[in-house]
Amino acid sequence: MADVSLRDIYKSFGQNEVIHGISCDIHDGEFIVILGPSGCGKSTVLRMIAGLEVITQGDIAINGKVVNQLEPADRDIAMVFQNYALYPHMTVFKNMAYGLKIRRMPKAEIEERVQRAARILELTEFLDRKPRQLSGGQRQRVAMGRCIVREPKVFLFDEPLSNLDAKLRVQMRLELRNLHETLGITSVYVTHDQVEAMTLGDRLIIMENGYVEQIGSPLEVYERPATIFVAGFIGSPAMNFFEGRASRDGQSLELSGSGSLPVYPHLEPDFCDKAVVVGVRPEHFSLAPEGDGTIKMQVDHLETLGADTLVHGKSGEESSLFTLRLPDIHNYKKGSSLFLSVSPERLHLFDKQSGKRIGD
Amino acid sequence: MEKRVIFKNRVLPYLLVAPQIIITLVFFIWPAFMALYQSVQQEDPFGLKTTFVGLDNFAYIFTDAIYLNSIKVTMIFSFSVAVIAMSTALFLAAMADRVIRGATTYKTFIIWPYAVAPVAAAVLWYFLFNPTVGMISFFLKAIGIDWNFTLKGGQAMVLVILASAWRQISYNFLFFLAGLQAIPKSFIEAAAIDGASPAKRFWTIAFPLLSPTFFFLLVMNLVYAFCDTFGVIHAITEGGPNEATNIMVFKIYHDSFESLDLGGSAAQSVILMFIVIALTVIQFRYIERKVHY
Amino acid sequence: MVEHRPWLTFLTHAILLLGCLIIAFPIYTTFVASTHSLETITSFFPFLPGRHLIENYQQALTVGSGEVGATVGSMMLNSLIMALGIAIGKISISLLSAFAIVYFRFRFRMFFFWMIFITLMLPVEVRILPTHKVVADLNMLDSYSGLIFPLIASATATFLFRQFFMTVPDELCEAHRIDGGGPMRFFFDILLPMSRTSIAALFVILFIYGWNQYLWPLLVTGDESYYTLLIGIKRMLDVGEGQADWHIIMASTMLAMVPPVLVVIFMQKQFVRGMTETEK
Ligand SMILES: Nc1ncnc2c1ncn2[C@@H]1O[C@H](COP(=O)(O)OP(=O)(O)OP(=O)(O)O)[C@@H](O)[C@H]1O
Numbered sequence: 035m036a037d038v039s040l041r042d043i044y045k046s047f048g049q050n051e052v053i054h055g056i057s058c059d060i061h062d063g064e065f066i067v068i069l070g071p072s073g074c075g076k077s078t079v080l081r082m083i084a085g086l087e088v089i090t091q092g093d094i095a096i097n098g099k100v101v102n103q104l105e106p107a108d109r110d111i112a113m114v115f116q117n118y119a120l121y122p123h124m125t126v127f128k129n130m131a132y133g134l135k136i137r138r139m140p141k142a143e144i145e146e147r148v149q150r151a152a153r154i155l156e157l158t159e160f161l162d163r164k165p166r167q168l169s170g171g172q173r174q175r176v177a178m179g180r181c182i183v184r185e186p187k188v189f190l191f192d193e194p195l196s197n198l199d200a201k202l203r204v205q206m207r208l209e210l211r212n213l214h215e216t217l218g219i220t221s222v223y224v225t226h227d228q229v230e231a232m233t234l235g236d237r238l239i240i241m242e243n244g245y246v247e248q249i250g251s252p253l254e255v256y257e258r259p260a261t262i263f264v265a266g267f268i269g270s271p272a273m274n275f276f277e278g279r280a281s282r283d284g285q286s287l288e289l290s291g292s293g294s295l296p297v298y299p300h301l302e303p304d305f306c307d308k309a310v311v312v313g314v315r316p317e318h319f320s321l322a323p324e325g326d327g328t329i330k331m332q333v334d335h336l337e338t339l340g341a342d343t344l345v346h347g348k349s350g351e352e353s354s355l356f357t358l359r360l361p362d363i364h365n366y367k368k369g370s371s372l373f374l375s376v377s378p379e380r381l382h383l384f385d386k387q388s389g390k391r392i393g394d
Numbered sequence: 395m396e397k398r399v400i401f402k403n404r405v406l407p408y409l410l411v412a413p414q415i416i417i418t419l420v421f422f423i424w425p426a427f428m429a430l431y432q433s434v435q436q437e438d439p440f441g442l443k444t445t446f447v448g449l450d451n452f453a454y455i456f457t458d459a460i461y462l463n464s465i466k467v468t469m470i471f472s473f474s475v476a477v478i479a480m481s482t483a484l485f486l487a488a489m490a491d492r493v494i495r496g497a498t499t500y501k502t503f504i505i506w507p508y509a510v511a512p513v514a515a516a517v518l519w520y521f522l523f524n525p526t527v528g529m530i531s532f533f534l535k536a537i538g539i540d541w542n543f544t545l546k547g548g549q550a551m552v553l554v555i556l557a558s559a560w561r562q563i564s565y566n567f568l569f570f571l572a573g574l575q576a577i578p579k580s581f582i583e584a585a586a587i588d589g590a591s592p593a594k595r596f597w598t599i600a601f602p603l604l605s606p607t608f609f610f611l612l613v614m615n616l617v618y619a620f621c622d623t624f625g626v627i628h629a630i631t632e633g634g635p636n637e638a639t640n641i642m643v644f645k646i647y648h649d650s651f652e653s654l655d656l657g658g659s660a661a662q663s664v665i666l667m668f669i670v671i672a673l674t675v676i677q678f679r680y681i682e683r684k685v686h687y
Numbered sequence: 688m689v690e691h692r693p694w695l696t697f698l699t700h701a702i703l704l705l706g707c708l709i710i711a712f713p714i715y716t717t718f719v720a721s722t723h724s725l726e727t728i729t730s731f732f733p734f735l736p737g738r739h740l741i742e743n744y745q746q747a748l749t750v751g752s753g754e755v756g757a758t759v760g761s762m763m764l765n766s767l768i769m770a771l772g773i774a775i776g777k778i779s780i781s782l783l784s785a786f787a788i789v790y791f792r793f794r795f796r797m798f799f800f801w802m803i804f805i806t807l808m809l810p811v812e813v814r815i816l817p818t819h820k821v822v823a824d825l826n827m828l829d830s831y832s833g834l835i836f837p838l839i840a841s842a843t844a845t846f847l848f849r850q851f852f853m854t855v856p857d858e859l860c861e862a863h864r865i866d867g868g869g870p871m872r873f874f875f876d877i878l879l880p881m882s883r884t885s886i887a888a889l890f891v892i893l894f895i896y897g898w899n900q901y902l903w904p905l906l907v908t909g910d911e912s913y914y915t916l917l918i919g920i921k922r923m924l925d926v927g928e929g930q931a932d933w934h935i936i937m938a939s940t941m942l943a944m945v946p947p948v949l950v951v952i953f954m955q956k957q958f959v960r961g962m963t964e965t966e967k
Pocket residue numbers: 047052070071072073074075076077078079226398
């Protein structure tokens with residue numbers, strides 16, 4: 035059992051700095067997901083924890099002990115790779131046993147651990163097969179098994195489900211979650227799939243461009259995104275953004291060309307009369323009679339999903355498309371107008387300049 | 395292309411390359427330097443003293459009628475071997491590419507002579523054409539040809555060419571067939587739909603697509619004829635009769651070990667070395683694709 | 688492709704059959720000659736195998752021919768030792784150097800790489816005398832090491848393995864590091880077993896290459912006990928004005944051809960693979 039802490043980590047490849055100072059404390063038994071778009075540095079962070087990349091600056095500590103100089107094998111971690119990295123010429127049993135064999139564990143104990151892991155992962159009948167004789171999901175489980183038998187302090191996963199088809203991904207996600215609950219081993223999980231992140235993670239580290247944008251529970255990042263980036267990245271369909279200005283009294287927002295919205299609680303004086311970005315999730319609009327404090331929407335087209343309907347439209351002539359999600363089936367004509375209201379606590383305000391959240 | 399993942403170790407990599415590098419240095423690079431060095435030295439008849447003579451050895455061999463003859467013989471020999479081996483192989487490969495049933499059997503029967511050593515091939519042909527016991531020489535005599543390659547230079551040349559080309563047919567066949575089979579069938583089918591005859595299809599479609607293979611094989615056959623055929627000459631004619639089959643590599647061997655002409659044989663080695671290097675560099679255009687550095 | 692030109696198909700088969708026959712003809716006559724007595728061979732040309740097969744081969748294997756001074760049996764053993772030595776030696780040192788070049792970064796790495804590459808351009812034939820001198824100076828004339836070591840540098844094999852190692856996913860090496868293994872363990876436990884097919888393909892062509900060496904054994908062997916079979920056969924032919932023992936020579940030649948030919952026929956897949964992958 036272990037906690038992991040990253041203290042102001044920097045990483046450069048040659049001249050090129052790709053991680054610009056990351057700090058985070060991962061608690062014992064926690065399932066942490068690092069989420070972010072492709073190329074943002076997720077794998078790099080994970081690989082630094084694993085010891086596969088040298089840390090340019092900063093410290094990584096496992097259980098309070100700085101491990102910067104330790105070889106991967108000595109950090110007591112185990113890692114599942116995106117392509118599983120199973121040894122192709124070894125049977126499932128040997129793949130799982132190999133790490134233990136290198137560590138000179140007695141044969142009987144190896145046998146026992148592998149059998150136990152195989153039972154947990156339902157791999158017992160495949161122990162004599164080679165990886166190429168297995169399906170994608172089974173290979174994935176073998177890769178898991180190889181980690182489990184080691185009984186490490188920390189599990190590291192680098193997009194372990196991304197090579198599976200959609201249905202299997204959902205199933206394996208559940209199995210992963212159950213496994214974590216059974217074993218309770220501290221896990222760091224890298225993905226660019228937000229659904230995976232939201233369902234698996236106790237907490238998420240959301241990264242962009244080598245910076246951490248926000249660290250928080252799935253609900254926190256959904257309800258209180260810290261930056262415009264997080265707000266736009268989490269949630270599907272993505273949050274709608276409107277540019278606007280806070281009124282002088284801090285009680286309402288003037289949206290460019292599409293009306294004004296009341297804000298509550300009122301804005302701090304610092305933000306009054308400033309350019310802001312307002313974010314509203316598609317599911318947080320509601321239909322309202324025409325009047326003050328509503329946004330007028332011109333319907334462009336509909337997507338009927340069965341349980342919900344997505345309405346895409348514009349608020350003014352030059353404004354861009356935004357989306358609204360309504361329960362049930364609706365049938366609006368192109369060009370018809372809708373009036374939308376948002377309850378003030380559902381509004382997300384961001385400083386236009388810094389992209390940071392305003393208020394709370 | 396480089397690996398992202400590497401091991402860190404100061405000594406191990408040197409230990410790992412050491413065997414290859416030591417052998418390369420001792421048995422390849424050093425002797426090659428020695429050949430270069432000796433080619434500009436002259437040793438006195440008693441082997442006591444060597445003096446630097448610049449390019450005299452080269453100047454000398456290029457005025458030596460025997461050496462000039464050897465160059466001519468090598469060219470005739472090499473190109474004949476290449477032309478015979480390649481055209482026969484291409485013809486057979488084109489046929490084998492057509493057949494559906496029995497293709498693998500034919501393939502097996504055509505490629506196995508490649509496993510026969512050039513000297514062994516030489517012995518086979520030597521036997522067939524032997525003036526006293528050879529079956530073919532008997533038939534040649536029966537139709538009025540006075541066959542005796544131990545006395546007639548032209549006949550000796552024909553024999554060593556045949557013996558050298560025979561085994562090379564297999565090699566060329568293998569690559570031509572692989573090249574032909576790699577041509578997408580749709581190309582050929584499209585031409586067939588346009589009404590082109592099989593022969594026309596071969597020359598207008600398959601052959602141009604084979605040109606890289608063709609070029610590669612030409613170089614390989616020339617290198618083979620320049621170097622590997624030593625055994626054929628040594629076993630059948632020893633360069634004779636009357637220098638008629640005295641190819642360069644055989645002459646180098648002969649001058650080194652029988653005439654003991656150090657400077658001259660070194661100069662000849664250097665010239666052959668440059669020919670082989672030139673051919674390899676041309677060839678390198680193809681290897682390059684695999685080397686990526 | 689469906690094509691209805693029966694006469695053309697027939698012609699194709701006829702040509703191929705003829706090609707096979709012509710290619711096989713020298714070997715057939717050799718085989719026939721190896722089954723007759725010397726008198727039969729020299730007086731007329733038998734077309735069918737005779738009755739002296741066992742006798743001729745037995746004599747070749749256990750007694751030899753004329754002045755050669757070594758039996759075909761012992762010379763075959765020498766050829767086998769040389770062929771195996773060259774094949775195994777080339778494969779081993781090439782695996783090691785390819786491993787170093789792909790999986791390590793060290794000073795002179797590229798320099799070494801190009802040095803190995805240069806060996807492609809320097810076959811024995813272009814450096815006959817100085818190489819002979821090196822071997823003589825090292826006291827390696829008339830020894831197995833003299834027959835084998837100077838031939839085991841191999842650019843081709845090194846490139847082939849390098850090429851293969853480049854395709855091995857990096858993650859495998861990383862997984863191995865996390866499992867706690869060092870570089871040599873990775874080499875022996877992971878890379879080597881994964882290279883099996885390449886090794887087999889290379890072994891086939893290198894065995895043939897080694898078995899068929901001629902110039903090199905000619906240079907380094909003076910003592911009959913180190914003669915390879917091909918050298919021995921050439922010696923059998925050197926009878927001056929006398930009558931060569933054709934029946935024994937032919938039996939010996941058959942024996943010289945059988946091992947590599949069998950290897951090609953029974954390991955044809957590996958052979959073809961080896962040929963086309965190394966292109967040399
Ligand atoms: N070995 C390397 N050398 C140089 N640059 C690298 C190296 N590895 C990664 N990078 C760079 O570092 C940045 C982060 O890469 P990283 O692999 O961590 O991204 P990622 O978030 O895992 O992306 P993905 O979701 O596509 O896997 C990228 O810009 C990448 O180009």
